[in-house]
Amino acid sequence: MTKIIREYPNSFNLPKRIEGLSRLAHNLWWVWNIEAQRLFQYIDTQLWDNVNHNPISFMHHVDRTRVNLAINEPTYLEQYDRTIARFDQYMADQNTWFHQSYPDLLTRQIAYLSFEFGIHESIPVYAGGLGVLSGDHLKESSDLGLPLTAVGFIYNQGYFVQHLSEDGWQETRNALLDFSEMPVVELLDENRKPLQISVELPGRKVYARIWELEVGRIALYLLDSNVEGNSPADRQLTARLYSNDPEIRISQEILLGMGGVRALSLLGITPDIWHMNEGHSAFLTIERLRDLVKAGTPLNVAMEKVRAGNIFTTHTPVPAGNDQFPLWLLDKYFSQVWTELGMTRDQFIDLGRQAQPWGEMFVMPVLALHLSERANAVSELHGRVSRKMWNFLWPDKAERDVPIGYVTNGVHTKTWLARRMGLLFDAYLPTGWLNHIDELAYWEDIRSIPDDELWGVLRHLKNKLVSFANEQTRQAWLNGRITPAQAVAGGVFMEPYALTIGFARRFATYKRANLIFHDLDRLTRILTDTHMPVQIVFAGKAHPADEPGKLIIQEVYRAVKDSRSGGRLVFIEDYDMNIARYLVQGVDVWMNTPRRPNEASGTSGMKAALNGTLNFSVLDGWWREGYNGQNGWAIGSEREFANPDEQDAADAASIYDLLENQVIPLYYDRNPEKIPTGWLEMVKESMRTLIPQFSLCRMLKEYMTDYYVPAITENGGSK
């Protein structure tokens, strides 16, 4: 096996007493351990914000005198010692949940591949929910001690930075990431040359180097084609997420799927099972077939072996939304491969073939489904939709027997929980609650949190959101980037006493960000009521090629800037994980209005629930399972209309009725101490029921028992 060298760029010349900060900075454990973040933040709060909460960048820029001030403070050093000890203990722990539950499987390996990973805002290689889910999956795998290794891409232009023009048109900018300012390390061979893999693309080989990201105990390997030896175009192959050019897309997916298998093999990792998060990585099935066939395994036996170890998670309930390629591209990119496999063109194309209204296509989820023994959707309703959608692949099975199950998504509790809320949990939940997040019994004591303390934390978190919006806008104003109307839109009139609703997500049309504007007069009356005002904060990006999505942003922005809303509508630009944290922690109500059943799961509402924010959503995706009649509100009914306009009208009417008759009166109904006791009762019911059920901990344990363990056990002979 190749010897691997990891050269951490430098040790930041830290004073010896706190040199462990370098160790902390290079492992993303700090992302979900706030006390570790505070070791940096404490030294220079302003700089910490300016470097986007990136410890590496922070250490490069921090003023030495400030570091010296900190090491003269006993409380700082105490905090430092405690945190480093906890980190070292965490990394060395040989008694994790996995160790205890599966002592027989300690030598097994799970590979997890995804097109995007959202771990922290300072590593912008994610676009939205899919990436955040992948990132959360790694963090929880680390916490539970799973033997999992992940592969993805490091996009050197990241996802775009969003700015809205005065007229609400989304403008995009791609910043070039500087990897030396990021917590990644390039893997080198024994000659200190970059460790590289290659894949064959038409007429050439394309090389990629490998960056490693330590996510607690989990290694994430990120491929990067920006290396010497590649043509200028190939060096750009991994520059950006979600290209619209099908040739770039298929090349990226060959690199992720086939290159991913080669990268793990080069690193000496031999996975027992392979988990494809969405279809983007499904070419890994082909690479694994090739390996087996090359080693002399007959094709049909190889197929069965490959299938046995593969798990596929689908996230897309809309047929057109599935990743797919025209057949001529397969001819161009795979004719050599099917020859090597001893397959005819037709046999190969059959692996991914789907007739579409626009012609026959090679569809990545079809490939993944054909070559995975196990597959799942991401909520119960999405499971139903998926079995129907893919029934044609099992023509002799009834819809309910289509072998696609579901594991409802969850969120990584410690990543999304506000520090102050965590302190309340420490005070009122049974000790060790963090090791029992998925156990309902541990959450019963939420009821015992005194109303005034809970209210105090909620008000504190809303204040933080308001100051954040104010401050962002002040900076934009100072820099001459915005007009007065845009300053209003950015939130200068936001205040912490009004009932605040959040709506933040990708601006895909089915999410209907503009639904609330269906009856503008009625909405205006609601917002500007003198006694019971309401403010709504929007955030979100549209894919750069999604013109209808950008038009919805514009429609929302025009309403936000309109003086009739009195500054009670706000749009925060450049939605990312940082802004997501402020919003899910700071608002009172989290609104979600997808057109049923297009929201496969959704996760932002789960992050909101964690922090005492109430869900106000269509009964789609996860909320259909989470809603119990007392822990939030359901917009509309459990039905789908044939006519989308009728559906929009009905759902909009439901939004206004609920706001006027239930949400707003409940929020403003105060006891003599000015505390909304009825509201807080609902908050407690929401936290008690939703936090354990929609945790990544519950989700990962389900993957373990229903997918990973059966696959490992059945696939026992493949090593």
Ligand SMILES: *Cc1c(COP(=O)(O)O)cnc(C)c1O
């Ligand atoms: C959680 C999160 C999402 C997912 O939101 P949903 O609309 O609920 O799927 C998207 N983007 C960011 C930045 C997030 O943090």
